[in-house]
Amino acid sequence: MSAPERGDIPLPRPTAVSAPHWEGCRKGELRVQRCDDCEGYVFIPQAYCTHCFSEKLQWVRSSGRGVVYSCTTIHRPQRQEFEVPYTVAIVELEEGWHMLSNVIDCPHEEIEVGMPVEVFFREMSPEITLPMFRRVEGAEIVPPSRPETA
Amino acid sequence: MTRNPLHEVAIVGAYNTRQARTLDGETDLSIIHDAVQGVLGMAGLSQGDVDGVNIHTMRGGLSARNGVHILGGHPCWTGNAEMGIAAVMEAAAAIATGQCHTAIIASGQAGMYTDRSATSPWTRPSNEFVECWGLYTAAEFALIAKRHMALYGTRPESLAEVASAIRMNGARNPEAVYFGREVTPQDVLDSRMIADPFHLLDCAMNSEGGGAVLMTRAERAKDLALDPLYVLGGALDRQGMAYVTPPVWDKYGYVGRRAAELTFGQAGLGPADVDVCEFYDPFSFELIRQFEAFGFCGEGEGGDFVMDGTVRVGGRYPLCTNGGIMSFSHCGVVQMLQKVISAAQQLWGLYPEELTVPDANVVMISNGGAGALFNDTMLVGREAA
Ligand SMILES: [Zn+2]
Numbered sequence: 218m219s220a221p222e223r224g225d226i227p228l229p230r231p232t233a234v235s236a237p238h239w240e241g242c243r244k245g246e247l248r249v250q251r252c253d254d255c256e257g258y259v260f261i262p263q264a265y266c267t268h269c270f271s272e273k274l275q276w277v278r279s280s281g282r283g284v285v286y287s288c289t290t291i292h293r294p295q296r297q298e299f300e301v302p303y304t305v306a307i308v309e310l311e312e313g314w315h316m317l318s319n320v321i322d323c324p325h326e327e328i329e330v331g332m333p334v335e336v337f338f339r340e341m342s343p344e345i346t347l348p349m350f351r352r353v354e355g356a357e358i359v360p361p362s363r364p365e366t367a
Numbered sequence: 368m369t370r371n372p373l374h375e376v377a378i379v380g381a382y383n384t385r386q387a388r389t390l391d392g393e394t395d396l397s398i399i400h401d402a403v404q405g406v407l408g409m410a411g412l413s414q415g416d417v418d419g420v421n422i423h424t425m426r427g428g429l430s431a432r433n434g435v436h437i438l439g440g441h442p443c444w445t446g447n448a449e450m451g452i453a454a455v456m457e458a459a460a461a462i463a464t465g466q467c468h469t470a471i472i473a474s475g476q477a478g479m480y481t482d483r484s485a486t487s488p489w490t491r492p493s494n495e496f497v498e499c500w501g502l503y504t505a506a507e508f509a510l511i512a513k514r515h516m517a518l519y520g521t522r523p524e525s526l527a528e529v530a531s532a533i534r535m536n537g538a539r540n541p542e543a544v545y546f547g548r549e550v551t552p553q554d555v556l557d558s559r560m561i562a563d564p565f566h567l568l569d570c571a572m573n574s575e576g577g578g579a580v581l582m583t584r585a586e587r588a589k590d591l592a593l594d595p596l597y598v599l600g601g602a603l604d605r606q607g608m609a610y611v612t613p614p615v616w617d618k619y620g621y622v623g624r625r626a627a628e629l630t631f632g633q634a635g636l637g638p639a640d641v642d643v644c645e646f647y648d649p650f651s652f653e654l655i656r657q658f659e660a661f662g663f664c665g666e667g668e669g670g671d672f673v674m675d676g677t678v679r680v681g682g683r684y685p686l687c688t689n690g691g692i693m694s695f696s697h698c699g700v701v702q703m704l705q706k707v708i709s710a711a712q713q714l715w716g717l718y719p720e721e722l723t724v725p726d727a728n729v730v731m732i733s734n735g736g737a738g739a740l741f742n743d744t745m746l747v748g749r750e751a752a
Contacts, residue, residue, distance in 0.1 A: 226499060226501070227493075227498045227499060228499055229495035229496070229498070229499055230495055231495065232495070235495060235496075261494075261496045261611065261612070286514065286615065286616075287510040287511070287513045287514040287517070287614075287616065288510070288513060289506050289509035289510055289513055289562045289563050289564075290560075290562070290563040291501055291505075291506060291561075291562045291563075292559065292560040292561055292562065292563075293505070293561045293562065294501060295498075295501045295502060295503040295506075296501075299501040303501055305500050305501060305502055305506050305510070305562075306510075307510055307613045307614070307615060315613045315615050316496070316613060317496060317497060317500050317502065317613050318500055319500050319501070329517070330513060330514060330517035331517070347499060360517075361514065361517050361518050363518055363666075363667075364616070364617040364620070
């Protein structure tokens with residue numbers, strides 16, 4: 218269950234737009250962009266708001282708490298450098314935005330949709346610290362609710 | 368109501384080269400050459416009859432604008448759309464508006480994938496918010512499937528039924544890479560796990576090969592070797608940065624719904640008029656999702672919908688009658704065009720009897736899926752709308 222923590226996996230190469238996010242990770246903050254005009258959250262990092270086209274995006278700190286929106290435990294790795302099994306998840310953060318990450322420090326079979334998780338940070342190199350998620354001990358599973366369509 | 372100019376366009380040839388896990392000694396270009404000759408031969412036309420071209424390869428460096436040289440270098444319209452439905456719709460529009468009268472669409476892939484120790488190189492992401500978590504194509508589609516399973520209780524048995532139905536078609540198709548390889552639902556469930564909920568046999572394979580489609584104006588088509596087939600409707604849904612944006616079900620789960628509604632609208636048809644479903648089949652769940660997205664059943668009902676033989680040949684909505692990309696062949700971008708080819712070959716009665724859907728008139732085709740944040744649809748039929 219410690220699979221993705223190895224140092225030889227491919228690490229992010231930050232861009233001018235994404236650098237503040239990765240800088241936050243180095244400082245132990247999960248940073249996301251928020252729009253001054255429409256108050257929407259934008260992730261992955263952008264040069265303008267994808268909700269309303271505003272250029273007034275600010276970097277803000279997320280609470281880092283959320284739930285597993287969806288997850289998959291991988292048994293055939295993307296590359297041999299990833300030790301299997303490992304669990305990939307879409308985490309829905311409290312503020313309502315989504316990001317991909319790994320859920321670790323928890324038996325894979327116990328990771329399920331709706332499981333409350335919180336961010337923690339793992340230094341991989343001098344430049345890159347990765348935000349990963351772990352179970353919030355004692356918190357109850359939140360069953361997913363169906364989208365309001367149809 | 369104004370007549371849809373799309374209905375003045377016909378498909379008059381649809382050809383697959385030999386397909387195999389690897390085509391030793393072949394290159395993208397040698398395979399494309401086979402495909403072009405094959406499709407012209409089907410229609411009884413020669414290269415000089417063609418004045419519209421969209422020939423390109425995924426990684427071979429052949430752009431659509433340069434691909435035209437394969438026809439000998441006479442002046443031609445060239446398309447730039449992706450292989451498959453997008454390319455067919457673009458060529459149909461070019462023919463309908465008089466930019467060309469006969470168009471060929473072709474691609475091929477050979478000599479690419481030899482390292483089988485991990486995932487295929489082109490399925491690996493490079494984005495800074497994807498790669499480091501160990502995602503690849505199967506994981507993206509698994510994240511879609513798992514959300515649906517959590518929302519609606521969709522069971523692995525339904526996924527396995529879909530994969531088995533498609534693979535059994537390939538087992539009966541002598542042109543399929545996995546000809547003769549029968550797969551039961553239990554075989555799917557017993558195969559090793561790749562990315563939960565997908566077992567090995569829930570996933571498409573990789574292979575090499577080529578294919579081509581030939582189109583012309585409907586009135587000209589009547590003089591050619593095969594009965595003309597008509598593009599009854601088609602549309603594209605694209606939503607995102609494929610394999611970068613997290614595949615969030617609430618936003619992307621029903622990609623393809625708009626495309627399907629537009630496609631049915633152009634044709635004046637609905638799901639009940641469809642006889643055969645040549646849908647994109649990268650992973651078993653994706654077929655269940657498409658039946659819901661396209662309106663064949665309600666949201667959350669797809670898992671039950673595919674059971675009881677419904678999606679097998681002999682059932683109401685047979686899926687991927689050539690064996691799809693799970694069993695027939697899955698070669699680069701050619702596979703998107705091969706959905707169109709399969710629809711045409713089914714309607715022309717070119718398949719073995721046990722794969723032939725009797726009296727089939729209308730085939731629905733799709734490319735792309737929710738894990739890729741795009742889904743295109745098209746209807747092909749024996750009679751113009
Ligand atoms: Zn905004």
